Amino acid sequence: MPGTTKRDHQAERLQAIRLRYTINTHLEDCAVATPAAIGAATGLPAAEAVRLLTRRQL
Numbered sequence: 001m002p003g004t005t006k007r008d009h010q011a012e013r014l015q016a017i018r019l020r021y022t023i024n025t026h027l028e029d030c031a032v033a034t035p036a037a038i039g040a041a042t043g044l045p046a047a048e049a050v051r052l053l054t055r056r057q058l
Contacts, residue, residue, distance in 0.1 A: 020053060 027033070032041045038053065039046035 024053060 027038060027041065030041070032038055035046040035050045039049040042049045044052070
């Protein structure tokens with residue numbers, strides 16, 4: 001059972017990385033690059049948007 005839990009966690013982590021990469025790529029394609037622009041595009045304060053896009057999941 002512990003092996004399954006570890007694999008599940010790793011799969012979830014990879015999904016989060018892929019999602020973050022997809023979001024960043026889409027924002028770059030739309031010429032949204034500054035923290036203020038990212039915040040405006042997502043409806044979040046700039047600092048919060050950047051924190052969510054750059055934080056590391058353990």
